[in-house]
Amino acid sequence: xxxxxxxxxxxxxRERFLEELKEFLKFKSIGTEPECQRECQECAAWxxxxxxxxxxxxxxxxxxxxxxxxxxxxxxxxxxTLLFYGHYDVQPVDPLELWQTDPFEPVERDGRLYAxxxxxxxxxxxxxxxxxxxxxxxxxxxxxxxxxxxxxxxNSSRGISAVVSEWSDLLKADVxxxxxxxxFSPDCGTISMGLRGxxxxxxxxxxxxxxxxxxxHGGAIPNPATELAxxxxxxxxADGRIAVKGYYDQVDPVSDEERKLIENTPFNLEDYTRTVxxxxxxxxxxxxxxxxxxxxxxxxxxxxxxxxxxxxAKTIIPAEAFAKITSRLVASQDxxxxxxxxKKHLESHAPAGLKLEFSEMGAGGxxxxxxxxxxxxxxxxxxxxxxxxxxxxxxxxxxxxxIVSSLAEVSGAEPVLVGFGLTEDNIxxxxxxxxxxxxxxxxxxxxxxxxxxxxx
Amino acid sequence: xxxxxxxxxxxxxRERFLEELKEFLKFKSIGTEPECQRECQECAAWxxxxxxxxxxxxxxxxxxxxxxxxxxxxxxxxxxTLLFYGHYDVQPVDPLELWQTDPFEPVERDGRLYAxxxxxxxxxxxxxxxxxxxxxxxxxxxxxxxxxxxxxxxNSSRGISAVVSEWSDLLKADVxxxxxxxxFSPDCGTISMGLRGxxxxxxxxxxxxxxxxxxxHGGAIPNPATELAxxxxxxxxADGRIAVKGYYDQVDPVSDEERKLIENTPFNLEDYTRTVxxxxxxxxxxxxxxxxxxxxxxxxxxxxxxxxxxxxAKTIIPAEAFAKITSRLVASQDxxxxxxxxKKHLESHAPAGLKLEFSEMGAGGxxxxxxxxxxxxxxxxxxxxxxxxxxxxxxxxxxxxxIVSSLAEVSGAEPVLVGFGLTEDNIxxxxxxxxxxxxxxxxxxxxxxxxxxxxx
Numbered sequence: 001x002x003x004x005x006x007x008x009x010x011x012x013x014r015e016r017f018l019e020e021l022k023e024f025l026k027f028k029s030i031g032t033e034p035e036c037q038r039e040c041q042e043c044a045a046w047x048x049x050x051x052x053x054x055x056x057x058x059x060x061x062x063x064x065x066x067x068x069x070x071x072x073x074x075x076x077x078x079x080x081t082l083l084f085y086g087h088y089d090v091q092p093v094d095p096l097e098l099w100q101t102d103p104f105e106p107v108e109r110d111g112r113l114y115a116x117x118x119x120x121x122x123x124x125x126x127x128x129x130x131x132x133x134x135x136x137x138x139x140x141x142x143x144x145x146x147x148x149x150x151x152x153x154x155n156s157s158r159g160i161s162a163v164v165s166e167w168s169d170l171l172k173a174d175v176x177x178x179x180x181x182x183x184f185s186p187d188c189g190t191i192s193m194g195l196r197g198x199x200x201x202x203x204x205x206x207x208x209x210x211x212x213x214x215x216x217h218g219g220a221i222p223n224p225a226t227e228l229a230x231x232x233x234x235x236x237x238a239d240g241r242i243a244v245k246g247y248y249d250q251v252d253p254v255s256d257e258e259r260k261l262i263e264n265t266p267f268n269l270e271d272y273t274r275t276v277x278x279x280x281x282x283x284x285x286x287x288x289x290x291x292x293x294x295x296x297x298x299x300x301x302x303x304x305x306x307x308x309x310x311x312x313a314k315t316i317i318p319a320e321a322f323a324k325i326t327s328r329l330v331a332s333q334d335x336x337x338x339x340x341x342x343k344k345h346l347e348s349h350a351p352a353g354l355k356l357e358f359s360e361m362g363a364g365g366x367x368x369x370x371x372x373x374x375x376x377x378x379x380x381x382x383x384x385x386x387x388x389x390x391x392x393x394x395x396x397x398x399x400x401x402x403i404v405s406s407l408a409e410v411s412g413a414e415p416v417l418v419g420f421g422l423t424e425d426n427i428x429x430x431x432x433x434x435x436x437x438x439x440x441x442x443x444x445x446x447x448x449x450x451x452x453x454x455x456x
Numbered sequence: 457x458x459x460x461x462x463x464x465x466x467x468x469x470r471e472r473f474l475e476e477l478k479e480f481l482k483f484k485s486i487g488t489e490p491e492c493q494r495e496c497q498e499c500a501a502w503x504x505x506x507x508x509x510x511x512x513x514x515x516x517x518x519x520x521x522x523x524x525x526x527x528x529x530x531x532x533x534x535x536x537t538l539l540f541y542g543h544y545d546v547q548p549v550d551p552l553e554l555w556q557t558d559p560f561e562p563v564e565r566d567g568r569l570y571a572x573x574x575x576x577x578x579x580x581x582x583x584x585x586x587x588x589x590x591x592x593x594x595x596x597x598x599x600x601x602x603x604x605x606x607x608x609x610x611n612s613s614r615g616i617s618a619v620v621s622e623w624s625d626l627l628k629a630d631v632x633x634x635x636x637x638x639x640f641s642p643d644c645g646t647i648s649m650g651l652r653g654x655x656x657x658x659x660x661x662x663x664x665x666x667x668x669x670x671x672x673h674g675g676a677i678p679n680p681a682t683e684l685a686x687x688x689x690x691x692x693x694a695d696g697r698i699a700v701k702g703y704y705d706q707v708d709p710v711s712d713e714e715r716k717l718i719e720n721t722p723f724n725l726e727d728y729t730r731t732v733x734x735x736x737x738x739x740x741x742x743x744x745x746x747x748x749x750x751x752x753x754x755x756x757x758x759x760x761x762x763x764x765x766x767x768x769a770k771t772i773i774p775a776e777a778f779a780k781i782t783s784r785l786v787a788s789q790d791x792x793x794x795x796x797x798x799k800k801h802l803e804s805h806a807p808a809g810l811k812l813e814f815s816e817m818g819a820g821g822x823x824x825x826x827x828x829x830x831x832x833x834x835x836x837x838x839x840x841x842x843x844x845x846x847x848x849x850x851x852x853x854x855x856x857x858x859i860v861s862s863l864a865e866v867s868g869a870e871p872v873l874v875g876f877g878l879t880e881d882n883i884x885x886x887x888x889x890x891x892x893x894x895x896x897x898x899x900x901x902x903x904x905x906x907x908x909x910x911x912x
Binding site: 283 | 670758
């Protein structure tokens with residue numbers, strides 16, 4: 001079938017697709033929030049039911065955390081097997097007051113659908129599911145298909161990570177398709193050749209038995225807020241380079257070929273600055289912004305909190321201070337080793353007299369790097385070239401889908417990461433949305449991939 | 457009258473005194489909180505009524521903020537005039553979850569009264585008012601008395617500060633008595649010879665248009681949380697000395713006499729550490745903990761907030777970060793000059809690419825230093841020696857009562873600062889309380905002072 005045919009299928013079903021996506025988006029499936037656990041379960045049950053209704057065998061796979069929705073379409077043992085990975089959980093929504101409409105009441109506005117998860121990942125997941133449904137209906141499917149949809153991607157894939165190594169028989173596949181990434185612009189295709197890994201920790205400094213009067217005690221004892229600020233400020237040098245000893249030792253250098261591909265990508269500094277609000281002129285010297293995002297590790301403060309934050313003054317020395325820290329890792333960095341270096345750095349720079357504690361500390365997935373020689377990457381490239389008049393770019397994403405490298409390993413499949421997200425989708429932020437035009441393109445790409453003869 | 461006589465008066469009226477204090481404590485008179493403004497007004501009205509009922513002429517003095525309760529007892533123009541200063545506002549109560557009982561439902565437990573303001577300042581204010589009431593009733597009063605009770609002491613005395621200079625005729629007095637300070641231990645009297653001044657500001661760093669995905673953007677742009685931590689960490693050197701250029705230039709050296717008096721005070725390092733939870737071994741080298749508190753300026757982070765603070769990880773680069781900063785000043789430091797130095801320091805150390813903003817910035821009162829030669833200090837010393845078997849100490853408080861130096865100037869009165877608070881009262885913290893035994897001593901001291909012949 002031609003692009004036009006797939007587009008006709010899309011147009012004929014558009015309203016229904018969007019209604020189903022909206023139904024999916026209404027679940028408050030924030031996997032990290034204790035009070036949302038039940039709704040996550042309900043979301044998983046809804047998704048299982050939905051996949052069953054379109055003709056898949058489905059079941060919930062138990063994990064130590066939230067269940068994984070597993071679905072399968074057995075076509076023909078001689079055909080290759082496509083494993084698709086996605087997630088039904090979404091990011092938290094705070095600060096809620098910055099949302100223009102309720103994050104869990106999807107609203108269409110100016111060609112976009114606004115809701116938490118509209119893009120990441122419910123929107124991108126839904127165009128694949130709809131493409132699969134129509135491929136089955138129209139007898140176009142060329143793969144045995146397996147879907148693994150987890151509920152804790154935004155929480156470092158806690159549950160599935162603990163058990164995925166036991167699923168190698170179940171998940172055996174030839175290609176691992178993931179649609180959870182961005183494209184540079186609406187008029188090109190983008191294949192992600194890399195994802196960063198991630199490690200995380202919460203660091204707490206405490207000491208005073210309670211918040212103390214800053215007049216009565218100020219000058220005599222260390223202030224946990226001041227000291228935590230000082231401690232985390234040792235993580236980078238003045239140029240923005242990570243100052244943790246040995247942190248770059250396992251980092252692969254950027255190859256000439258990679259550097260060239262990245263230079264070719266349609267990155268516009270002024271557009272980026274306008275969208276983000278800050279010029280990308282911070283970080284390790286000697287690397288372009290895209291190189292820093294794709295090929296270099298980071299250490300980020302995702303939050304720091306201590307003491308009073310209300311109006312006026314409250315003259316206290318806070319009893320405690322805590323920081324939420326994540327670090328993005330790149331290929332060849334061992335997450336456990338990086339975590340250890342980070343922890344040792346903080347311990348060795350910790351102030352005397354206060355108590356330093358670590359919690360919620362863990363290693364997420366390793367970084368992923370796909371070889372440029374992959375046959376399925378070539379197949380995806382061909383489809384995207386057709387869809388976008390030859391405009392296809394390769395990129396190395398700064399984000400992490402921690403489970404993808406594990407799934408590639410367990411399933412033995414070649415990863416193909418194609419996504420249709422845009423920077424202005426504001427994922428992980430207030431007013432997340434997904435362009436309906438990008439949703440349409442995602443549907444056509446997935447339909448073409450599912451109906452293409454095996455690459456091998 | 458002897459101590460025993462005053463004690464008998466106290467015992468005969470104890471239950472009533474405490475019931476009246478509890479009534480006073482039930483008002484949520486948090487002057488800094490917008491939603492408590494009405495209750496602050498009601499508290500002022502109640503206090504005015506109460507002072508009227510015990511025989512004073514009363515009125516509310518308007519300020520740009522909350523009203524000042526003014527009360528007067530004209531005795532005899534030949535007698536000296538005593539001006540008494542106190543405040544009816546209290547500190548905020550958060551974190552509320554750490555309170556064992558409701559902060560505005562006073563409860564007696566183990567000889568203490570628990571409530572926000574139980575000591576600071578409603579408790580200390582009430583023993584003076586009760587002593588005044590009984591002195592009038594028993595014809596013991598030796599002073600014309602003026603009371604000035606404000607409602608914004610915990611908010612840098614905003615309202616009264618703006619207008620107090622116009623009240624010099626109204627407030628003209630010989631001695632200014634303030635009971636808003638601590639004593640070293642229950643078995644001694646303490647006269648405060650100094651209070652630190654205070655300046656304050658809220659500092660905000662921002663840049664990203666919203667919270668951004670820390671994977672997609674991490675490494676390319678500066679992180680406001682990280683950069684604010686780095687910025688505030690420049691305020692001190694590694695030893696805890698303030699690193700703001702010129703900040704110590706106006707600071708008076710500690711005299712030998714002051715050093716000797718401070719060395720004599722019954723400060724027990726182990727007791728202090730047990731109470732506070734941290735050893736007082738942080739701060740400027742070359743000064744003892746009490747010297748650092750009494751004679752040296754500080755810069756404190758009262759709070760720092762940015763980004764995510766909930767459970768699990770939220771992988772963002774926060775859009776903004778803010779810190780609430782106060783600095784305690786000592787004698788000879790000009791508050792406006794100190795504020796200017798602090799602001800300039802932060803500006804000159806601010807990161808490129810982010811926006812630095814100041815708000816809620818202002819200078820509170822200057823520091824106060826009472827000369828050891830004061831006649832009214834000698835009178836207070838004599839009374840305390842009688843009450844505590846000769847055990848009287850002089851101290852330089854680290855806290856600020858910003859309006860006291862202004863009142864001394866405007867009224868022309870000699871300040872006498874005697875208080876009965878203890879470290880374990882937890883003022884400005886959860887579970888504030890006041891020892892009922894200290895309340896009794898405060899009543900006796902105030903009764904003796906009011907009935908003593910003029911010192912001059």
